[in-house]
Amino acid sequence: MAVIHAPQPLPVHAPAVHAPPAPPIDLLLVEPQFLLRRTVAAVARDMRLANPREITTIEQAESLVSFQSFDALFLSLDEEAAALELMSRVRNGDTKCAPHVPIAVMAAACGTPLALRLKHLEVRRLLLRPFKVKGVLDAIVALRPAPAESHKAA
Numbered sequence: 001m002a003v004i005h006a007p008q009p010l011p012v013h014a015p016a017v018h019a020p021p022a023p024p025i026d027l028l029l030v031e032p033q034f035l036l037r038r039t040v041a042a043v044a045r046d047m048r049l050a051n052p053r054e055i056t057t058i059e060q061a062e063s064l065v066s067f068q069s070f071d072a073l074f075l076s077l078d079e080e081a082a083a084l085e086l087m088s089r090v091r092n093g094d095t096k097c098a099p100h101v102p103i104a105v106m107a108a109a110c111g112t113p114l115a116l117r118l119k120h121l122e123v124r125r126l127l128l129r130p131f132k133v134k135g136v137l138d139a140i141v142a143l144r145p146a147p148a149e150s151h152k153a154a
Contacts, residue, residue, distance in 0.1 A: 025071035025144055027052045030061045031106065032078055040074065040136050049140045058082040065095040072143035073097070077107040080114070087121045102143040106131070 027050035031037035037054050044050040053070070055061055058079045065086070073090070077083050083105070093099045104125035105118065118126060125139040 021048065022144060022147065024048050024051045026050070026069075027072050027074055027140070027143065028061060028064065028070040029054050029074045030056070030058060030083075031074075031076045032056045033076075036106075039133070043133055043136055044140050047137065047140075049137070049144065058086055062086055062089075065090065065097050067096060069096040069098070070101065071145075072102045072104070072140075074104045074139065074143065075106070077105050077114075080107075084117060084121070087123070091121055104139040104143055 024044075027044060029037060029041055029044075029052040031040065031054070037056070041052040041054050044052050050072070052074075053064070055064065058075070059082065061073075061075070062082075073087075075083050075086070087103060089095055090097050090101060090103070091099055100122070103121070103123050104127065105123055106127045106129065107114070108129050110118070110126060110128060115126075124142045127135050127139055
């Protein structure tokens with residue numbers, strides 16, 4: 001004779017209280033390749049992670065950050081020397097951006113000297129090409145303030 005056990009009731013938990021999602025950040029996106037730039041911007045916008053300002057050169061970025069502040073920077077290292085100089089200016093407080101603004105970069109390759117320089121410049125994320133959309137999402141999320149930080153600002 002088989003013994004049939006009644007199913008155990010599932011434990012009752014209070015509904016999870018979720019904090020409202022943080023508002024999108026103002027992101028300066030510097031990428032010369034049209035398709036890549038548009039894809040990154042579209043993902044950021046569609047996921048409501050950021051309001052990207054898209055530009056193609058570091059020279060344009062230099063001009064823009066001299067009179068406008070951003071919550072985060074996402075820079076291509078195609079113009080490596082100019083990009084490193086821009087990041088140095090930002091970290092030195094020579095732009096409208098906060099000196100500790102979160103920065104992510106995209107590069108084709110990264111040797112030890114460049115990696116050390118990026119670490120010194122407090123770059124939060126490095127994406128090596130080719131990368132997947134998930135990598136872009138992770139990088140943009142890493143640029144956003146932590147939930148505790150966003151509540152302090154409110």
